[in-house]
Amino acid sequence: MRVGLVGVRGRPLRACLSALGIAIGVATMVAILGITTGSQAQINAQLAKVGTNLLTVSAGQSLFGDKSKLPKQSVSMVRRISPVQSVSAVGAVSGAHVYRTDKTDPNETGGISVQATRLDLPKVIGATVGKGTWLNAATTKYPAVVLGSVASSRLGIDHPGTPVYLGDQWFTVVGILNPIALAPEIDTSALVGWDVAKTRLGFDSHPTTIYERSTDEAVTDVRSVLAATVNPAHPEEVSVSRPSEALNIKQTINSTLTNLLLGLGAVSLLVGGVGVANTMVISVLERRAEIGLRRALGAGRGQIRLQFLTEATALSCLGGLAGTALGLAASTAWALNQHWPLTFPGQAVLAGLAAAAAIGTFAGLYPATRAARTPPAEALASN
Structure with a gap:
């Protein structure tokens, strides 16, 4: 050897x-x-960190193939389910886009959606603010916007206080979110207050996506009744998913x-x-x-x-x-x-x-x- x-x-x-x-x-x-x-x-x-007990509810296709809508009172209806701990929602503002300036080509949307949001959204989906601050009871009524991490990058905005052209009017960026593991659709969104979306952007108050958290033991049971609770008349038009399954x-x-x-x-x-x-x-x-x-x-x-x-x-x-x-x-x-x-x-x-x-x-x-x-x-x- x-x-x-x-x-x-x-x-x-x-x-x-x-x-x-x-x-x-x-x-x-x-x-x-x-x-x-x-x-x-x-x-x-x-x-x-974010948990596996998050469920999302979104509108599916109607019987005739067009996009259905969730009822306006669907958030309060979900909150009545006993094991539910917290619930929030966002609503797509149709026809509204966000641009860096008013000189930007209207066709260059960057894939950024404008969504009305409720104030308790970060708590429910586990979102954190990287820069600036989240919306509050005052800014939700005025032209203030919080950008998702991807949206801020596509707009070239790094700091709060920057104006953006949103829905043919100027809004001020008050915060930029960190990436969200369980809600990546928020990363490409510009979030405005529920009230200002109705008064300035013509928002119809119908939520597009509802986020719900319940106890870990009750996730399966809650998931089985969510569709019927949100839209009792047409539960087949409601889609329920569990984001943690994607991970x-x-x-x-x-x-x-x-x-x-x-x-x-x-x-x-x-x-x-x-x-x-x-x-x-x-x-x-x-x-x-x-x-x-x-x-x-x-x-x-x-x-x-x-x-x-x-x-x-x-x-x-x-x-x-x-x-x-x-x-x-x-x-x-x-x-x-x-x-x-x-x-x-x-x-x-x-x-x-x-x-x-x-x-x-x-x-x-x-x-x-x-x-x-x-x-x-x-x-x-x-x-």
Whole structure:
């Protein structure tokens, strides 16, 4: 075994090139698992922060295929359900758009919707204000607007106090929201007070989306009665969803993609093992004289076999260590860039090192066996 390690150290360039394939495969697997673990930790943190008991109610399609409307009193009707803890709503202001200035092309809406909102919306959906302030009892009656995170970016507005041209009149931005995990539609919205939307923008007071929170144990029961409660006459025209399910689906998609990428990493690892086997076969052919001399001095077949097996395993383990370091560095850098929690994929590290050692051992079996079977006289004669 000592002689095998000397063989690795005595040929550093060949050792590095042989271990490179193993390193790439292990680095890929560790990085993928590290990034996936960080993504899942981020999703779990979001769910823990905003909860999984949020339900949304929106208007669906009527019998004739056109867009239906939720009743004006639907929010108060939802509030009557016993397990409901809080409820709020937004309503789309049809025909109103928001622009950076009154000189902007009317067709360049940027995909930003104007919505009337109730004051308790942030509490229900878990929204936080990044800059400025939320609407209050005074500003809800005047031309003040709060922008979602995506809407502010598309309008090029970074600070409150900036005027925007909304519904053919000027409004003042009083706040900018942080991204909202469970209500991404709010990120692309310009939110105005319910009262000012009715008086200045022609809002019809029909809510478009209702957000409701209940106790965790009662979510399923509340979901089953929401449609009939909101619109008793036409419950089939009401759509009820649970936003947290989208995050769970995202986790499932991430897991599927992870398995695919791990398969690619495993292929790279196998290619690296073939490279190690090829290197060891060439090494046996080049060192026939060394093998013959050692056999002539008394080394047995088992010792020759162990020497070359040790060399192959050492090459793979060196690649595994290097790949693990690269994979951890890549996953850490990605997590820091995405502001995810730092996670250490311990199982991935151990699995990567174990796979590298196993592939190195398997790749070295044939060359080591071939070296052990070389007759001493024939090997010395080949010199």
